[in-house]
Amino acid sequence: MLAELRSLQNTALQELAGVESPEALETWRQSFLGKKGQLTTLLRGLGALPAEQRPEAGRMANETKQALEAAYAEREEALRGQMAERDLTASALDVRLPGRPPALGHLHxxxxxxxxxxxxxxxxxxxxxxxxxxxxxxxxxxxxxxxxxxxxxxxxxxxxxxxxxxxxxxxxxxxxxxxxxxxxxxxxxxxxxxxxxxxxxxxxxxxxxxxxxxxxxxxxxxxxxxxxxxxxxxxxxxxxxxxxxxxxxxxxxxxxxxxxxxxxxxxxxxxxxxxxxxxxxxxxxxxxxxxxxxxxxxxxxxxxxxxxxxxxxxxxxxxxxxxxxxxxxxxxxxxxxxxxxxxxxxxx
Ligand SMILES: [Zn+2]
Missing domain, CATH: 3.30.930.10 (Bira Bifunctional Protein; Domain 2)
Known part of the structure; x- marks a missing residue:
């Protein structure tokens, strides 16, 4: 159980590092932290452990969950920054206002x-x-x-x-x-x-x-x-x-x-x-x-x-x-x- 948790955490963090879009991030979240995700599935198996192993396994499982959630939040924040940057530099719409031209006179x-x-x-x-x-x-x-x-x-x-x-x-x-x-x-x-x-x-x-x-x-x-x-x-x-x-x-x-x-x-x-x-x-x-x-x-x-x-x-x-x-x-x-x-x- 402990080895499986460690292995799951490593895999999850590795995959997260390769996530480059909000869609991919959501897919990652469902895959590991979702209701049918791998961590959830693993946690359901806790009840089947012998009573003396359960506290240790429960603590480890919580640590893994917190680690993945923290990593998820950090990646989400980083992605948002990247997207905003890309919008400003590559967007076809220039949201800056042009200056107001002064009214030019002319000869009478x-x-x-x-x-x-x-x-x-x-x-x-x-x-x-x-x-x-x-x-x-x-x-x-x-x-x-x-x-x-x-x-x-x-x-x-x-x-x-x-x-x-x-x-x-x-x-x-x-x-x-x-x-x-x-x-x-x-x-x-x-x-x-x-x-x-x-x-x-x-x-x-x-x-x-x-x-x-x-x-x-x-x-x-x-x-x-x-x-x-x-x-x-x-x-x-x-x-x-x-x-x-x-x-x-x-x-x-x-x-x-x-x-x-x-x-x-x-x-x-x-x-x-x-x-x-x-x-x-x-x-x-x-x-x-x-x-x-x-x-x-x-x-x-x-x-x-x-x-x-x-x-x-x-x-x-x-x-x-x-x-x-x-x-x-x-x-x-x-x-x-x-x-x-x-x-x-x-x-x-
Ligand atoms: Zn005439």
Missing amino acids: ISTQTLREIYAIFGSMGFDILTSSEVEDDVTNFQMLNIPPDHPARDMWSTFYLTRPGLLLRTHTSPGQIHAMHKYHPEPFRVILPGKCYRYEQVTTRSEEQFHQVEGMAVGRNITMADLKGVLAHFAHRMFGSERAVRFRPSYFPFTEPSAEVDISCMLCGGEGHVAGEPCRVCKKTGWVEILGCGMVDPNVFRAVGYDPEAYTGFAFGLGVERVAMLKYGIGDLRMFFENDVRFLEQFS
Whole structure:
């Protein structure tokens, strides 16, 4: 009996050492410690022993049982650790949370449009020049052929500053004067972007400002054909090569002759109507205006010191928000300045 117990214990512990899974462990438990297990069967035989051998055999049997149960618990614990380790390293499911990405901002639609304009004129050799938003009356008006009391001043509703003679520029055109001073007497090509201010724009407090881009080319033998080539190329790059472009006579005090540039309407394709209804974008004309332009007036050249007999040039001005509205079908100028994220994030 004692030898059998010792033999059983050795066999059981040996087998337990080879157990590698919870299923195998359970099979081992039933095989040795279960109701029909080998140890249980052996213990049942205790009653058949002679009375003097029973106490010794009973004690040994208990020791064997405790040893196997302890070994079982230890192995179970070790297996559980191994399984958890394997789950963490080999499982297809990664239970770690990814980090939360920060919300990225993007450039405002006005800035994006400005940069597109820079790129188009940059490819035609135009430099970018910036100038002050606070101007004097002489540069903003008088040197551009708009003397005091000239009726053309009604075209610009001006914010005058408390210091006499100073104002917030009403257009980027005074940049033409700064450019000519800067490059005189050399030929040059520049665009002059920036913010302008007019109180006619005010319907809420945020709308007294808007962006313009002025452009100017000065040199010898520059003609109206150069103006038309440059601006038609710009219109096609910005709005699509399928757009028709036309130059319509107009008036500006600082250019002669002057023109407005129109492109065929993007909504109706120049037809003037959509599905039998009058087109709401071009108001039935088939054309939308994109900018004003003209040949530099000799008086403007004289004011800065370029000889109008030797130099010619052209100038143009366009509204950045207007370009974006036409290009993206934006219906209301106020959206550019309201900072409504629902509007702005459409242009990321
Ligand atoms: Zn139309």
